[in-house]
Amino acid sequence: MTERDIFFVANEVNELGGVGRWQAQMARLLAERGHRVTVVGIAPANHPMDLGEPPFKTVTLYARRPPGRPKARRVLGPVDPAVRRHETHMRSAAGRLSELFRDARPGAMIIVSQVWAMEWVALADTAGHAVIGMTHESFETARKSSRFERVKKYYKDVDRLLALTQEDADRWVVEGMNNMGFMPNPLPIVPDTPSPRTEKVVASIGRLSHEKGVDLLLDAWAEAAPKQPGWTLRIYGRGEAEAELRRQCAELGLEDSVDFAGQTDDVPGALRASSLFVQSSRGEGFPLVLLEAMACGVPCVAFDCAPGVREIVTHDEDGLLARPGNTSELARHLVRLMSDEQLRDAMGDQALRSVQRFDPDVITRRWEDLFDFLER
Structure with missing residues (x-):
């Protein structure tokens, strides 16, 4: 087994919820197998969960959640000062990602757990490391949200985009995403004893x-x-x-x-x-x-x-x-x-x-x- 530098990049390091729990579990599992793991969050969690003393490093790029991307005023277009300020702040934060990636050993893997986080990774220098994008929802749920077009925009050139099931991966392929694979979530708990199923x-x-x-x-x-x-x-x-x-x-x-x-x-x-x-x-x-x-x-x-x-x-x-x-x-x-x-x-x-x-x-x-x- 090759020991690697592995980066998880997500909206937050420790947000309570399914993606946060999955990310903490996978980071722990890979760290326990000898990999050097870093979890990077774009912003602080709104509802943080306690990670205890994890066997992986954590980094958050912003001290507070950055505002959404402003819409350019029609008269000014891309030279709108509000748009330019936002892009400058994004590029500065992406520069910190670039530093992390450049310090990694050859063969590092960058796993982007959520498409909002991919907006920063897209601005960073990934230093030749493989980038794996993820969509942690069904195709149908994504299709009904603003994330649908963002997945197609920001993940189109990653080395591999992972859905949760083969069925969802096939539907993304129809949308022109030819870098698709799928990866199910691992069992989050392995209880010592099952339920006796005696309670009504x-x-x-x-x-x-x-x-x-x-x-x-x-x-x-x-x-x-x-x-x-x-x-x-x-x-x-x-x-x-x-x-x-x-x-x-x-x-x-x-x-x-x-x-x-x-x-x-x-x-x-x-x-x-x-x-x-x-x-x-x-x-x-x-x-x-x-x-x-x-x-x-x-x-x-x-x-x-x-x-x-x-x-x-x-x-x-x-x-x-x-x-x-x-x-x-x-x-x-x-x-x-x-x-x-x-x-x-x-x-x-x-x-x-x-x-x-x-x-x-x-x-x-x-x-x-x-x-x-x-x-x-």
Whole structure:
């Protein structure tokens, strides 16, 4: 194995959320295998997570988040002073990236985790090192956002652009991105003991936001709960939609069977205290929490809202998938598993087996194979 200098460049070093957790895990995994890893953030995190004492170096380019790129006034065009000041600040910060990259040993790898960060990498001198871009969301989610055109603009010339699934990679190829590959996320946790699946608890874990669809979940629970009395839907998370979700819960008469449990720092513990996991998102990339639930032997019920979901959960084998937004179908799947202990156990055991294909060692070796390939 070749020991390398590896740079992760992202919007932030330690932002709470899926990309931040993935980045910290991969940086740690690669550092533990002898690589010299540096995580570079463009700006400080809005919601920082505690990295402890990581085995990698961290650098943040700005002391506070820089303003967005100003639109040039039509009369002045590119000579608009506001535009020129912004570009000067960007080039100054990109100069710090150039210094880091020039100090690296030959064969270094630059992994750009988010396209906003790529705007700075594009201005930097990458010193001949390979650049790997990443899109941590489904193609469909990107297509509906401003990131779609930015991915095509800023990642078109990188050495490799990685989607989360082959299906998403194929759709980017149709858009003219011929440098595509794909790389799944690694299993974020390897619990010592799985859930005994003895508690009548359905767990939901995620930010309380429109994208995560907890409003849809409450509608589904209103159909499912009366058919399986004694079960509790335990919702872990905080977010801007919490007050509205609590009102919806009360209006649906679900307060006796729904527990808003707040943010948890112990995801494995929350999963081991449940017998089912449910995800009702309107959109996803490659959801880590599905991997975590399966690693705890908890069968999942989810909306089939992205290729990453069906890449993780195999319908009718280790979990159940409903058509996106179809709350009645989601409710039927919940009732099916809530009412059948034998089926829950069979799917939970299969989930524990099938999720091993995302074992951290397996995924880390895939990354190292990619590094070797790009260096040839």
